[in-house]
Amino acid sequence: MKVGFIGAGNMAEAMIASLINSKLLAPHEISVSDISADRRRLIKQKFRVNVYSKNQIIPGVADVVFLAVKPQQLTDVLFEIASGVGCEHLVISIVAGKKVEFIQSILSQARIIRVMPNLPCTVSEGMSVFCMGGTANTSDKQMASKLLSSFGQVLELPEDQFDAVTALSGSGPAFFSYFLNQMVEAAVKEGLNRKDALMLAGQTMLGTSKLLIEKKLDPADLIKAVTSAKGTTAAGLLVLDKSDLSGIVNQTIKSAAKRSAELSAL
Ligand SMILES: NC(=O)c1ccc[n+]([C@@H]2O[C@H](COP(=O)([O-])OP(=O)(O)OC[C@H]3O[C@@H](n4cnc5c(N)ncnc54)[C@H](OP(=O)(O)O)[C@@H]3O)[C@@H](O)[C@H]2O)c1
Structure with a gap:
């Protein structure tokens, strides 16, 4: 199988590595x-893959073409490659906010699958959500699942849920990192050095995720398991409960989902 990437930024690099x-x-x-x-x-040096300056070359040398440019660059790229893309190509787009229908309107012959991956695919712990275009078939689904599984978990969802998916798992690593950083800064004020605090917070985030996923725990049950009456966790939770954190988180996800919808309309 020959696979091509158009756009060799952060996401393409992570996927190629996996x-x-x-x-x-x-x-x-x-x-x-x-x-x-x-x-x-850099990509040539790191992976010894074939690299080209012209996007038009990719459909000629690949059966599966990943579109991995920024949303605002996609239209130009699609027109550049359109004449070389036919029904023999499976096109997998990871571009945020760009619908299958839009891509299909320019690459009319191609079989298209849209994916929302995330940056933890760099360490093979990614979350990729995909939806199928109308012309993509069962073996395309198997092929995409196989490729995506090499960098983490894979789930198929309807395209009308992609704005929420983009906000939660696509942008989520930045939101979790933001919260983690706030915890680290607070712990530094309590006397830890930043390096130790980062290790403690990072491993705690990793361990909590593993516990939730592997034991299939509900977050509310995990909170109960850590909290004893009048203990330290209870004291911290009281502050969270009294704050507007849930409102802020709600606004954060809503705003990211809205931006994803806006990108679809551009
Ligand atoms: N980063 C994430 O966490 C994440 C998660 C999920 C989905 N995505 C989606 O993945 C896509 C790629 O994201 P990214 O973070 O990897 O972006 P990125 O690092 O900016 O990578 C895009 C690459 O494409 C290059 N490029 C620009 N115009 C091009 C053109 N006309 N032809 C060929 N290459 C071109 C860019 O070069 P220049 O830098 O010189 O412009 C850059 O190297 C985006 O659509 C994003 O929505 C990203």
């Missing part, structure tokens, strides 16, 4: 195009 590390693909089976000479040099 595809190669998992031995799903060999470097010579991967081709990448990017407008930036620096990115091409």
